[in-house]
Amino acid sequence: MHTSLNIDRAHQGARINIPTYHSSNPCVSCLSKAYCLHKSIDINKLINPANHYVQKFKIKKGDPIFHNGDDHKHLYNVRDGYVKIEHSQPIGQHHINQFGMAGDLLGLDGWADGKHRYDAYALSDGELCSINVKQLHTAMKLDPAVTMIIEQLMSYALNCTQDHIFSLSTHSAEQKLAYFLIEYRNRLDHLDLRNTTIRLPMSREELRSYLGMTLETLSRSFTFLENKGYIAVKNKEVSFTDLDQLEALLEPSD
Amino acid sequence: MHTSLNIDRAHQGARINIPTYHSSNPCVSCLSKAYCLHKSIDINKLINPANHYVQKFKIKKGDPIFHNGDDHKHLYNVRDGYVKIEHSQPIGQHHINQFGMAGDLLGLDGWADGKHRYDAYALSDGELCSINVKQLHTAMKLDPAVTMIIEQLMSYALNCTQDHIFSLSTHSAEQKLAYFLIEYRNRLDHLDLRNTTIRLPMSREELRSYLGMTLETLSRSFTFLENKGYIAVKNKEVSFTDLDQLEALLEPSD
DNA sequence: CGCGCGGTTGATAACGGTCAAGACCCGTGG
DNA sequence: CCACGGGTCTTGACCGTTATCAACCGCGCG
Numbered sequence: 001m002h003t004s005l006n007i008d009r010a011h012q013g014a015r016i017n018i019p020t021y022h023s024s025n026p027c028v029s030c031l032s033k034a035y036c037l038h039k040s041i042d043i044n045k046l047i048n049p050a051n052h053y054v055q056k057f058k059i060k061k062g063d064p065i066f067h068n069g070d071d072h073k074h075l076y077n078v079r080d081g082y083v084k085i086e087h088s089q090p091i092g093q094h095h096i097n098q099f100g101m102a103g104d105l106l107g108l109d110g111w112a113d114g115k116h117r118y119d120a121y122a123l124s125d126g127e128l129c130s131i132n133v134k135q136l137h138t139a140m141k142l143d144p145a146v147t148m149i150i151e152q153l154m155s156y157a158l159n160c161t162q163d164h165i166f167s168l169s170t171h172s173a174e175q176k177l178a179y180f181l182i183e184y185r186n187r188l189d190h191l192d193l194r195n196t197t198i199r200l201p202m203s204r205e206e207l208r209s210y211l212g213m214t215l216e217t218l219s220r221s222f223t224f225l226e227n228k229g230y231i232a233v234k235n236k237e238v239s240f241t242d243l244d245q246l247e248a249l250l251e252p253s254d
Numbered sequence: 255m256h257t258s259l260n261i262d263r264a265h266q267g268a269r270i271n272i273p274t275y276h277s278s279n280p281c282v283s284c285l286s287k288a289y290c291l292h293k294s295i296d297i298n299k300l301i302n303p304a305n306h307y308v309q310k311f312k313i314k315k316g317d318p319i320f321h322n323g324d325d326h327k328h329l330y331n332v333r334d335g336y337v338k339i340e341h342s343q344p345i346g347q348h349h350i351n352q353f354g355m356a357g358d359l360l361g362l363d364g365w366a367d368g369k370h371r372y373d374a375y376a377l378s379d380g381e382l383c384s385i386n387v388k389q390l391h392t393a394m395k396l397d398p399a400v401t402m403i404i405e406q407l408m409s410y411a412l413n414c415t416q417d418h419i420f421s422l423s424t425h426s427a428e429q430k431l432a433y434f435l436i437e438y439r440n441r442l443d444h445l446d447l448r449n450t451t452i453r454l455p456m457s458r459e460e461l462r463s464y465l466g467m468t469l470e471t472l473s474r475s476f477t478f479l480e481n482k483g484y485i486a487v488k489n490k491e492v493s494f495t496d497l498d499q500l501e502a503l504l505e506p507s508d
Numbered sequence: 509c510g511c512g513c514g515g516t517t518g519a520t521a522a523c524g525g526t527c528a529a530g531a532c533c534c535g536t537g538g
Numbered sequence: 539c540c541a542c543g544g545g546t547c548t549t550g551a552c553c554g555t556t557a558t559c560a561a562c563c564g565c566g567c568g
Contacts, residue, residue: 108408151365152367169465170349
């Protein structure tokens with residue numbers, strides 16, 4: 001089935017298990033390393049002091065991470081928790097264009113002209129790694145593998161947004177929700193957080209914004225999928241009761 | 255694997271005609287240089303033989319440039335003419351996610367996993383520069399400025415797709431068209447092709463796909479904008495008769 | 509307990525999709 | 539040069555999906 005293949009392939013970045021070492025470098029003992037931009041870099045290189053450009057810190061639900069207009073001094077890698085990336089409109093309107101989870105790289109929007117275009121907020125408590133852009137450039141010179149990873153991650157990010165565009169421009173409301181749920185679940189799968197029940201970290205309002213529909217239509221789409229028996233919804237908990245049928249919804253109608 | 259300076263033609267089957275390699279660097283005499291990824295690189299560095307990774311070639315309307323599944327061996331910079339980037343669906347359906355014009359860099363989709371995800375075709379006769387990715391990497395090591403440019407262009411591309419997402423998820427059909435026309439005109443402006451009348455290189459069907467609506471709705475949106483007096487439409491020629499009002503359409507309703 | 513907030517459900521209207529027909533454009537060939 | 543034909547584009551009538559407006563539910567909290 002094509003559409004699901006699409007989803008799967010979009011998230012096929014080969015994720016490698018890297019054995020743990022011990023050092024003062026936060027990356028060396030990082031449990032999320034396998035999902036980070038350092039995933040395929042020789043771990044020994046990270047012990048090099050020149051590569052100490054990563055700093056980890058905790059975030060609490062609601063904390064801002066960066067703002068539109070801020071200087072683009074860091075990239076951020078999510079270690080734990082969930083974040084949203086949104087575009088603030090003048091009249092108090094927001095449009096969310098990304099939900100980030102462990103392993104996602106944030107802040108690529110600022111690289112074009114040195115300023116962030118979007119706002120990022122924590123949707124839950126969590127932990128981030130900030131990556132100093134200047135020092136990252138130094139590391140890129142020292143180790144071409146870092147450059148490769150960054151390129152790949154940016155290309156990957158580009159492909160994800162293209163998938164989003166595809167969904168927005170071709171799917172119905174119910175299909176958009178189904179597509180989102182499947183894709184979201186797949187991303188969790190890759191983090192070994194697979195479960196038949198997932199908990200959505202975002203409110204209906206935030207999801208509405210991401211999917212480009214109204215609150216009411218989103219709510220009706222949830223109940224539609226629930227009545228069909230494809231999912232079970234309890235507030236922010238979603239159980240996948242018939243994944244095959246849910247995916248079948250996305251097949252081009254005959 | 256390509257280590258020679260000659261442009262390889264390892265695409266499957268006959269693709270595009272790449273002429274034999276000239277001794278002089280095509281960038282040095284390139285008229286489109288100002289819109290290219292080399293725009294802020296010292297031109298003298300381009301004369302360095304190690305930087306001879308660019309090959310220009312002509313394309314004719316309808317020519318494929320790359321295909322989904324192709325190895326990602328080149329990036330392409332548009333010198334002249336117009337191209338479309340589309341995603342082919344199994345059942346003969348296409349979804350266009352980008353229209354490229356002079357100065358646009360194509361093929362970033364393949365960097366994530368080494369294979370192109372999309373198809374690119376010429377919408378008009380034109381001229382492209384193919385940039386060998388391997389040799390580009392060499393150039394990036396030699397000159398960090400190249401790395402910076404690539405990063406910036408990828409970040410810029412990301413931001414453009416985010417703008418597209420924003421339009422798709424918040425605008426009405428007429429607003430989507432207005433937004434597209436304004437943005438398209440702005441891009442032409444940057445190429446010093448400013449004119450009150452522009453000629454769209456794509457068919458209604460192609461534009462329909464890009465904007466995520468039906469042919470009929472697109473057509474009606476054109477006539478809506480025309481009846482309002484904001485534009486004048488004659489086939490693919492569009493004149494901007496009241497740009498201010500057209501832009502006012504995009505302001506959040508009062 | 510009552511209030512506020514997030515979420516759901518219902519009735520109605522508007523927008524956009526669908527189906528069908530007609531107009532226009534343009535290349536081809538008489 | 540015009541007539542023809544096929545594809546592209548536009549217009550019209552109708553219908554389905556989604557937005558809008560409004561009421562209601564359930565839960566947490568002061």
